[in-house]
Amino acid sequence: MVRGKTVDHELSALIRDVIAAELLAPNSVELRTAETVAQRGLAALDDGGRRVWETRLLPILSKPLGEQIAIASIIRRGGYVPRKIDF
Numbered sequence: 001m002v003r004g005k006t007v008d009h010e011l012s013a014l015i016r017d018v019i020a021a022e023l024l025a026p027n028s029v030e031l032r033t034a035e036t037v038a039q040r041g042l043a044a045l046d047d048g049g050r051r052v053w054e055t056r057l058l059p060i061l062s063k064p065l066g067e068q069i070a071i072a073s074i075i076r077r078g079g080y081v082p083r084k085i086d087f
Contacts, residue, residue: 006041006043007038007039007040007041008041011037011038011061012038012039014061014065015034015037015038015061016038017065018034018060018061018065018068019034019035019038021065021068021069021072022072023068023069023072030052030056030060033045033049033052033053033056033057034057037057
């Protein structure tokens with residue numbers, strides 16, 4: 001069976017946003033897999049890459065990006081959540 005080697009541009013843009021937000025650890029297998037999909041499409045993944053995609057990356061990509069950035073920011077601050085300020 002021949003699989004198409006097309007790149008989904010919306011998915012590629014989402015992956016670039018996730019990488020820019022530093023939601024994937026530097027030099028991690030998740031980052032390498034995400035970069036492969038963004039550049040060459042899902043068809044470029046081997047079985048191991050597909051497993052990483054399905055188990056580690058899809059859960060990240062399926063959640064709202066703004067929410068994940070906020071959570072990552074809280075984690076980077078050691079769990080500190082600033083108080084809500086009403087204007």
